[in-house]
Amino acid sequence: MPYFDTASAAPLHPVARQALLAALDEGWADPARLYREGRRARLLLDAAREAAAEAVGCRPDELTFTPSGTRAVHSGISGALAGRRRAGRHLVVSAVEHSSVLHSAAAHEAQGGSVSEVPVDRSGAVGAAAYADALREDTALACLQSANHEVGTVQPVAAVADLCRAAGVPLLVDAAQSLGREPVPDGWSLLTGSAHKWGGPSGVGLLAVRKGVRFAVQGPADERESGRAAGFENIPAIVAAAASLRAVRAEAAAESVRLRALVDRIRATVAELVPDVEVVGDPVRRLPHLVTFSCLYVDGETLLHELDRAGFSVSSGSSCTSSTLAPSHVLRAMGVLSEGNVRVSLPNGTAEKDVDRFLEVLPRVVAQVRQRLGAPESAPREAAPAASLVVDALGKRCPIPVIELAKVIGEVPVGGTVTVLSDDEAARLDIPAWCAMREQEYVGEEPADRGSAYVVRRLS
């Protein structure tokens, strides 16, 4: 049963499993104790730190193990901001960072700090010039992911690092998605990662802070992990995380080439075989194993459910698959379609035949879902034209508002408008995205009694 969501969590790597089992016996004691069990645990912890530091490209005393990648980000951002308090309270992040970064930024704002979000282009990449514009005299910290977790686009870390260095601003690079696969980008001041993304166990993140970077740990004091990660060290998991990081990085060169080709095949085939689809993210400057696309007139939750029934585990940034009923902030920042969204991220060792079967199943499943929703199959019918039409889609969720729009666009003359009333958060993103895909004009959004009125002009 193919699991295609390794960007969420990867199953335990065999090397990690083996290391974990050994360290359960040898590494359970308190490494601060002087007796033999404690000394053994300390040796294992030291060796794991050295191995991880070598993989990351830093000194062992610059690297701290945290209970998760999320906690590494939280501690890294709060510590760096506090350490640079005298410089100012301004934080720069890209608009497509992981939620742990954006939630840290929101917490910083709630405490009186200020935050600038650097926008991204339609491929999901920040521009170096836009990043430079965001840096200010009072910027305490800048954050940029190495590559995006939802669409795979690689960010210009080296260029942004140069800008930050010139401005005297430390740069935190969230390398969670790339650490097990790609060389670590140069020029970071702080770096974070998450073991369960690279085949290590849950419960281990890493935070590296370059010597010389001002850093003031927040929260109650704790003597462990250089004071940067409170709580008893999870040594068996740390040992397993370090072992698997080395293992996957050793496999990466060969495996990345293979996965890159499989993803290219998915990108091309999906665009070819699925009508009304938008494959998103940079086609070249991207993670090797990850591809995302959105299908017009499709409900993401149903699509995921049908793919699961067919044996494929994938994830989605569609609003209907999120607990907040809002589309993914990444797709929103890119301005691309969010309905019927699918993210495929291939684990190392993915078999070619599983990808082929996915490409065989997907078009059929999409067609079924569309049929059930009554989505328009082909170009809209011409009918007695009215100058403008209003579609009431209030109370209806993604993808219904876009389906209703597509059904009636042919009923107004070229130059006429369709106004869609909708209180679904996804409509704000998906109606403009539909216009771009269909080459119709998106006139704009107006407030309405309930929800918003989205105005579309028929161009062809």
Add this chain to the structure above:
Amino acid sequence: MPYFDTASAAPLHPVARQALLAALDEGWADPARLYREGRRARLLLDAAREAAAEAVGCRPDELTFTPSGTRAVHSGISGALAGRRRAGRHLVVSAVEHSSVLHSAAAHEAQGGSVSEVPVDRSGAVGAAAYADALREDTALACLQSANHEVGTVQPVAAVADLCRAAGVPLLVDAAQSLGREPVPDGWSLLTGSAHKWGGPSGVGLLAVRKGVRFAVQGPADERESGRAAGFENIPAIVAAAASLRAVRAEAAAESVRLRALVDRIRATVAELVPDVEVVGDPVRRLPHLVTFSCLYVDGETLLHELDRAGFSVSSGSSCTSSTLAPSHVLRAMGVLSEGNVRVSLPNGTAEKDVDRFLEVLPRVVAQVRQRLGAPESAPREAAPAASLVVDALGKRCPIPVIELAKVIGEVPVGGTVTVLSDDEAARLDIPAWCAMREQEYVGEEPADRGSAYVVRRLS
């Protein structure tokens, strides 16, 4: 090789190991995902929460898994203080809480809150009356451990919980030391625990918050674990933690009786066979498996080292075994001797013969260490008496200042004084403790050019 430091960390329970191995295969995926691997992980997480909640005596939706006991305490205290901000910013803790509680209190003070430390008696127990005195109109939260981690004394949780309820103050009970062994004391509002203390894996703590207790999570938002524990859930470890909690609690009734008898034997034999020893902590109201004693004229680090060489792993609250070179805050709050301190905490299944061998080895090792340090063997010699003497022990570390005092006390007449100059933090505790053990009068401490002058009057 007997390991007698289960209060620091227990080796993995066989049930935990088995559960962990199974859950590594079944529980690695993101439980928020809708595909089969995610659903499987969610089922495991839900089942573990139900099992742990039953053991703790709460509802599953009151219980959150955290990355460690320390993090459970940090989150519990900061969340409860923030939730009760309107009531005031006063926090009550006992003087002998775990460092995670005291460090949280220090962080609260640094942010402008106020803290009262309730003192303990010589056995390490808080008095209910003293606790009542500390509660104020503006008290937001009170904390009390179920039992002390260094000396085993059980705290009067039920009585303090009554007081808190009457005062309308929520009570956080740190049950880390007792959760696997004793019934959970009644009346808590928040409860914390740590899996690696009960034979579960590292990387799992638990935080229970009773419905109705005001609680405002601090730090960046995160949707996992009811928003109370940020970061990807460590499901395999959580499953193992819950399984072992049930297992050790099932064993506890029988095993506690056995361990209690072994500890009674240690208490009696140490007092009988080791001269100049103080066995500390409540002899009756105590944890079944834990005993602490301090040996005059002995250097704790050397003693631990020699016991380790003889095959016994124990820990110590002596200043020389701490990274801060200060004696344990617990021994300090109790006002008992800290030099030559040993804590023995027996794991479940400890063999009687191992305890017997320990009791055979200990007196010999203590005698050897004393001999090497030139400690006085018997009552001090009578000599040409001077009215008073000054001993310069500046720059000398525990136990040397006390040894120097003991060597010369016989050289002053009854009624005369010995003044010990010392800049060792342990002397402040150990010189008065020596006076109590030797029935000499501790006159007091005066500031000196370097360190302090401790004045002792010879009474016999």
